[in-house]
Amino acid sequence: LINQDLPRQWKRTAETCEKIADFIKENQDCYYVVTHGNGPQIGNILLRSEYSSNHLHKIPLDVCGADSQGALGYMLAQLSNSLQVRGLGIHTAEIITQVIVDAEDPAFQNPSKFIGPPLTKEEASRLMNETPDYCAKFYKNADNPENHELSSSSASSGNTQAPLEIWRRVVPSPVPKGIVEIDMIEACYLSGNIPISVGGGGIPVVKVMPEQNEDSETYECNYGISYNRRVTEDNKPAAIFKGVEGVVDKDLASSLLARMLMERAQKRAQNLEVELVILTNVDAVKINYQQPNEKSLSELTLKETSELYESGMFPDGSMGPKIKAMIDFLEFGGKRSYIT
Numbered sequence: 001l002i003n004q005d006l007p008r009q010w011k012r013t014a015e016t017c018e019k020i021a022d023f024i025k026e027n028q029d030c031y032y033v034v035t036h037g038n039g040p041q042i043g044n045i046l047l048r049s050e051y052s053s054n055h056l057h058k059i060p061l062d063v064c065g066a067d068s069q070g071a072l073g074y075m076l077a078q079l080s081n082s083l084q085v086r087g088l089g090i091h092t093a094e095i096i097t098q099v100i101v102d103a104e105d106p107a108f109q110n111p112s113k114f115i116g117p118p119l120t121k122e123e124a125s126r127l128m129n130e131t132p133d134y135c136a137k138f139y140k141n142a143d144n145p146e147n148h149e150l151s152s153s154s155a156s157s158g159n160t161q162a163p164l165e166i167w168r169r170v171v172p173s174p175v176p177k178g179i180v181e182i183d184m185i186e187a188c189y190l191s192g193n194i195p196i197s198v199g200g201g202g203i204p205v206v207k208v209m210p211e212q213n214e215d216s217e218t219y220e221c222n223y224g225i226s227y228n229r230r231v232t233e234d235n236k237p238a239a240i241f242k243g244v245e246g247v248v249d250k251d252l253a254s255s256l257l258a259r260m261l262m263e264r265a266q267k268r269a270q271n272l273e274v275e276l277v278i279l280t281n282v283d284a285v286k287i288n289y290q291q292p293n294e295k296s297l298s299e300l301t302l303k304e305t306s307e308l309y310e311s312g313m314f315p316d317g318s319m320g321p322k323i324k325a326m327i328d329f330l331e332f333g334g335k336r337s338y339i340t
Contacts, residue, residue: 013075017079017081020082031189033189033194033197033257033258034195034197035196035250035257036072036196036199036200037199037201038065038069038200038250041072041200042061042065043117043168044117045067045068046059046061046115046169049064050131061245061247063243065202065204068199069097069199069202070094072199073095076094079196080092091194093196094199095188095196096181096203097203098202098241099180099203099253100177100180100206100241101175108172109172110172111172112172112316113171113172113249114137114168114169116169118139118167118168119166119168120166123167124136124167135169136170137167138165138166139166140318141163141166142163142165142166171245171246171247172247173201173247174246174248176201176248179198179256180205180239181197182257185197185257186264198254200248200250201252202248203243204248205242206241210237210238212231216228219240222242222243227240251278251325252325254276255326258329259329261274262333274329274333275336276326276334276338278326278338278340280322284296284297284298285297285319287308305323308323323339326339
């Protein structure tokens with residue numbers, strides 16, 4: 001879940017970029033778009049903000065997401081280095097991405113997205129009692145309680161009895177509906193370069209509807225900022241957005257991005273065979289996870305995947321969004337999808 005220091009995080013990222021670069025070199029006739037998560041990092045940014053609140057202003061969750069996109073995009077830009085030493089003149093471009101969500105999404109009333117470091121049940125209970133807007137839920141049982149799965153404070157508590165419950169903070173996770181920067185992402189990959197986009201699922205934003213006046217309209221955004229313009233008969237509402245506090249699921253956002261790019265390619269009569277690859281730290285998708293009858297799945301049809309998903313076999317907080325992302329992608333016309 002967490003790399004314990006920044007150098008280790010950079011090294012892990014570099015190792016990943018090396019593997020991606022090897023794949024790209026062997027498959028140079030393809031377009032590539034890279035996305036990434038931010039669950040641990042955005043939680044850490046939020047924690048730093050809360051811990052320093054007696055000295056500095058707090059940072060809202062959408063701004064934490066923007067911070068993480070910049071930092072993680074910077075790390076993943078090492079992919080350019082890996083490509084250059086392989087003789088490939090391909091560059092990466094880190095695109096800070098806003099993802100449109102519905103302001104009335106019920107997810108805002110039911111936090112479910114895990115972020116931040118792992119906690120013991122006791123730590124989670126204490127934080128929820130101390131902080132009114134803090135919410136945490138059970139994440140999983142520790143695979144190895146003596147491993148580095150828990151934060152340093154958890155490990156030092158001496159609570160290593162198995163099975164040890166891991167809890168994590170949860171925040172609202174609205175469903176992604178659109179991508180503001182889709183034009184830039186498309187232009188980047190069509191140029192032969194690699195956009196790094198929808199990082200952490202993208203910054204959640206909602207479209208602002210105008211307040212009508214006699215001959216003008218006003219768009220009210222965050223922090224008392226507003227935009228005004230004169231109204232004409234053929235005016236359509238302007239594309240004005242404002243951030244909301246939440247974390248969009250990275251897999252659902254990546255699936256949406258793939259579908260939007262496929263749709264755009266179809267409109268310009270370009271027939272693309274698109275694949276969605278979701279990289280994880282597990283060796284396979286599993287059902288009955290951490291149960292005596294746990295089973296790894298190596299290959300499934302869309303029908304089989306949908307049936308398992310609808311049966312509730314994949315929880316929302318773990319493999320569920322990845323499976324839903326695959327289903328949405330394949331139903332739209334994607335060629336194939338991998339979780340590996």
